[in-house]
Amino acid sequence: SARPARAFLACACFHTDNLFLQRYRLHLSYREEKEMTKESLKVLGDHGCRTDEDFKVVLKEIQEEVQRRKQLAHQSMARKAIISQCYKPKHPEVYVLQDSFLAPEFLETVKYCTSQDADLQGLLRCIDSISGSDKRIYRLPVFSKEFCRLFIEELENFEQSEMPKGRPNTMNNYGVLLNELGLYEAFITPLREKYLQPIASLLYPDCGGESLDSHKAFVVKYSLHEDLDLSSHYDNAEVTLNVSLGKEFTEGNLYFGDLRQAPTPVPKYVEIEHVVSQGLLHRGGQIHGALPVTSGERWNLIIWMRSSAIRNQLCPMCNKKPELVEAEEFGDGFTRSTEGDMPQTVDLCYLI
Template structure:
């Protein structure tokens, strides 16, 4: 019997150096070594209020810790996933397997239209609420009962003593859905069967027809926890952000422009959340979330990746990716032995 080929996972080397968020000064920085960091950021951080050498040393330590955390991320995630699968008792096991009954009728109709012989962008737009100039689209995705049950499931998990990986450095609350066991039976079929047909028409220039991996997570905002999210772009070609509830006021998403547009030329548009509705946007569209004023907001975010697109240019550093093999899922790059080779690099050389 021949062994199954093992799937290898990669991220770009920039993951270990770039886009490190310092919440105290609301900036993303790059770190390769202390000298480079001091040279590049001493002045800029000073202007943002980082005045004393103690403050600078604190930031430096924080950045170095973040780099170390990223180095261990894949391994720790695999360990958490194993422990969760052995010890966690789901409240609603049926939620982990995608059923059409979870999906809103309008969503199913839009997807069916994409697969019909009369398909086309103009026809699809009749099924969506759009901000055409920003290529942002909104539609009901989940029925409200599903949203309610999913939030209860997530709260049940939060109450458990199991280890929790957080979505990214900007969200301190929330859950990584692959660690909970949602990927194979829920997010993969949702992406392949339903989201890809929509994205093929809406974002063909962003690999919408060949989305082959994702990172799916929950973000949670509450008054005494995280209330908002700073301006950023996603490590994704196409993002779907679905509001699950619970009850909250304010907390709109805001979108400016694609990341190449200079800061002073960016125009902002707010988009309101509605429970069960999803917002589709390009990952490289700069966006953030305004503060909630009361209640709790839980959203399911799916960063969808197209290896065909990102293998040419990493969306985080804009360069041809320098692949680093990772334990765990990686960031959706593939190493194409036959065709267009991408560079690989050993992560140890970055230390």
């Protein structure tokens, strides 16, 4: 079966924290048994939510989002089952990762990273450090242009089909959940294990790069009549890969600010352009967002990579010791630590 060998879990905060409110484009916490916190009320007020009527609408939206999240895992598994039985892929070959999909430079970089005396300095000669060294954001060729074209065609074929579709995440309304399409087993998992992990090990050893053991992967899509942009956020990931797949579009640049654990009063953002077929690697905790596209369609593959060794100690979403709850498949990448599993202490990157 496709079940991971190890049981992955989620943190209970998924039902209470980081609830994204589309209307005001901000994240709130909400615990049913309690009133909204003073802090939430203030933030809402600052965003123009003031009257009783405004608050009623917010409360309703939040309660709906909590309900959606409670049913999410179950509904996602139901969609996946239907899709695997009924969906007819246009390009079945893109479901099984092959070296020919990957850019030759990417294969070279991975080869270097898996060689005996690979080190960070050597790797930095292969990839672009695009933001100055402090942000640790890197650009590298990932796929061939031809693969990007076929992959988007496949996703469009799915989009135009009658199949049930989920939303990529809380903040993106358009795109495809790659798990539901059956793309984890023979594509995303080997891509993470064989290719991305060796690179991340050298770039982010202090942030779980050496122990990435699960992921959540999806494609986001922006266009003038769908989502235009993406609000500032951090990912539920230790390390993220974001690959531009196409098609033709203008603007829609990404911007990156501080680490979530170390916000400065006036964050300095760096803006980064997309280059089709190339990817960006960044730490999930680095606050970022996307500017509006002004024409065309932008499709990006996002792989949120997770390290159970890191997140078992501190959930990146609620910033507390995770309250572990059962989950489907990779869940949110937590595990019940067993003794002798990992060293007792693992450096967390915000401590450094």
